[in-house]
Amino acid sequence: MFDTMTLTKAGGAFCGALLVFLLGKWAAEIVYATEAGGHGEEHAQAYVIETDEDEGGAAEEEEGPDFATLLASADVDSGARVFGKCKACHKIDGSNATGPYLDGVVGRAVGGVDGYSYSGALVEVAETWTPENLNAFIEDPKGFAPGTKMSFAGIRKAGDRADLVAYLQSISE
Known part of the structure; x- marks a missing residue:
């Protein structure tokens, strides 16, 4: 055999x-x-795209309205739709999931949810979740608090962030 x-x-x-x-x-x-x-060989750049750069080498960004203005005109219903991106990790019923619960987050102490193991990076950059701190964190979590456990890339549109913070304020009252 x-x-x-x-x-x-x-x-x-x-x-x-x-x-x-x-x-x-x-x-x-x-x-x-x-x-x-x-395929391994170097090629010269075919064409150059002209940008309006200042002498420092950084392109000027258009400044929109500040966050306080956006928050004053924010749409809570739109914020509820934006919150759909957060639902995968956060709940609003007082129970923790992958991330801490978010009901009552506006005005709450950073790292203040009992039973959730924070990374410690957040407490180093802020004490309270003010609308401005939430805006900065939601825009770029890793940039706001280097070392945070939150792996979300952030929300780039300022209007969406303002709507989301307005929604979080509405469920925090």
């Missing part, structure tokens, strides 16, 4: 499979090259 021919066949099958995988890797490296220019 187990003779040298069976052992030879098994060895040949192993070597053949290894050869197929190595050839596949080689073909994938050629097709999906990630080096400069797509």
Whole structure:
């Protein structure tokens, strides 16, 4: 039942499979090259896109209305829809999930939810969840509190952040 021919066949099958995988890797490296220019060689830039940069080298950003103005005209119903992005990790029923519960968050002490294990990064940057602190944290969690456990990338639109904070204020009262 187990003779040298069976052992030879098994060895040949192993070597053949290894050869197929190595050839596949080689073909994938050629097709999906990630080096400069797509295939290892350097290429000169085809054209330059002109930007209005100041002497410091940074492009000027358009300044919109400040957060207080946006918050004053925020839409709570729209904030409830924006909260849909937060529902995966946060609840508003007083129970913790992946993240701490958010009902009553506006005005609450940072790191003030009993039973939730915070990373400690938040307490270093703020004491209370004011609307301004919430806005800064929601915009860029890792930038506001480096080392935070929150892996969410943030909400870039200032209007959406204002709507969300208005919604959180409405459920905090």
